[in-house]
Amino acid sequence: xxxxxxxxxxxxxxxxxxxxxxxxxxxxxxxxxxxxxxxxxxxxxxxxxxxxxxxxxxxxxxxxxxxxxxxxxxxxxxxxxxxxxxxxx
Numbered sequence: 677x678x679x680x681x682x683x684x685x686x687x688x689x690x691x692x693x694x695x696x697x698x699x700x701x702x703x704x705x706x707x708x709x710x711x712x713x714x715x716x717x718x719x720x721x722x723x724x725x726x727x728x729x730x731x732x733x734x735x736x737x738x739x740x741x742x743x744x745x746x747x748x749x750x751x752x753x754x755x756x757x758x759x760x761x762x763x764x765x
Contacts, residue, residue, distance in 0.1 A: 678705065680738075681731070682701075682702045694717060695750065710745050715760075733749055744762075
């Protein structure tokens with residue numbers, strides 16, 4: 677069973693991160709729930725486009741039946757995605 681998005685919102689990134697914006701999601705699979713945050717070093721200025729961009733980054737992790745989605749993903753200025761915090765950390 678895939679993870680499903682239950683809620684999404686944009687916000688300022690953590691102060692210790694070199695990022696312009698962040699978007700968080702509550703995702704659920706059955707009774708399990710995880711909050712995943714995607715932080716962008718650069719990206720669209722339009723809020724709705726920020727959410728769309730963050731969904732695209734998170735999407736590959738939602739189909740994984742064996743692992744929970746990461747708690748924190750960072751997208752660098754070059755577009756590379758890195759996992760900064762796993763769900764079980």
